[in-house]
Amino acid sequence: xxxxxxxxxxxxxxPSIKDDILVDIKSNLIKIFEKDEFLLEDAKAITKEAxxxxxxxxxxxxFAKSFNTYAQNSLLKILEESPSxxxxxxxxxxxxxxxxxxxxxxxxxxxxxSKKERNIEINLLKxxxxxxxEFVKVHQRISKNELKGLLQxxxxxxxxxxxxxxxxxxxxxxxxxxxxxxxxxxxxxLLNLVLTTIxxxxxx
Numbered sequence: 410x411x412x413x414x415x416x417x418x419x420x421x422x423x424p425s426i427k428d429d430i431l432v433d434i435k436s437n438l439i440k441i442f443e444k445d446e447f448l449l450e451d452a453k454a455i456t457k458e459a460x461x462x463x464x465x466x467x468x469x470x471x472f473a474k475s476f477n478t479y480a481q482n483s484l485l486k487i488l489e490e491s492p493s494x495x496x497x498x499x500x501x502x503x504x505x506x507x508x509x510x511x512x513x514x515x516x517x518x519x520x521x522x523s524k525k526e527r528n529i530e531i532n533l534l535k536x537x538x539x540x541x542x543e544f545v546k547v548h549q550r551i552s553k554n555e556l557k558g559l560l561q562x563x564x565x566x567x568x569x570x571x572x573x574x575x576x577x578x579x580x581x582x583x584x585x586x587x588x589x590x591x592x593x594x595x596x597x598x599l600l601n602l603v604l605t606t607i608x609x610x611x612x613x
Contacts, residue, residue, distance in 0.1 A: 418500045419521055430470060447477060465494060485511065531544045560587055563604070
C-alpha cells in the first residue's frame with residue numbers, strides 16, 4: 410500500500426491500518442485525526458492544518474466511523490485542490506460513509522475486499538520446497554495487514570480444508586508468526602516458517 414496521493418482506505422481494524430500507514434510513509438510530518446463521527450468543526454480544523462506550509466510532504470490522516478454530510482462538503486474543495494506537499498488519507502469502515510462526490514474523486518483501497526477475495530493459491534497438502542519458494546516470492550512485498558490475514562488463512566485452510574491436526578509446538582509457531590507480523594517482521598521469513606512447519610509434518 411504505497412500512499413503517494415489522496416486516498417480513501419476501507420477497513421475495520423483501525424489500529425493495524427494506522428500501523429501500516431506509519432510504516433509505509435516513514436515521514437515525520439504526520440497529523441492524525443481520530444473521530445467516531447467526523448463533523449464540520451473537524452473539517453475546518455483539518456483545512457486550517459492543510460494550509461500550514463511545509464517543505465516536505467505532510468500527511469493528514471483521518472480515521473472516522475462516520476462522516477457528517479456538511480463536513481464532507483467542506484472537505485471536497487481541499488481534496489480536489491490540495492495545498493502543495495499535502496496528502497490526505499481518509500480511513501473508514503464502509504464506502505457508503507462517503508458522498509458520491511468524495512468517492513468519485515479519490516482512489517479507494519478496500520482492505521475488506523482484498524481479504525474476502527484472497528486465495529492462498531498453494532496446495533498445503535501436496536506442496537514441496539519449490540512451491541513454497543515461488544509462493545513466498547509472490548508475497549514478499551505484502552503489507553503487514555495482508556501478511557497477518559494470509560497467515561490466518563493458511564492456518565484456517567490447513568485445519569478446515571485439509572483436516573490437519575497440529576501439536577502444541579506447531580500451534581505455537583503460528584501464534585508466534587502472527588505476533589512477529591505485528592512487529593513488522595519480513596513476510597518472506599514468516600511465510601517460510603509456517604509453510605515449512607506444515608511440510609515437515611509429512612516426515613514425522
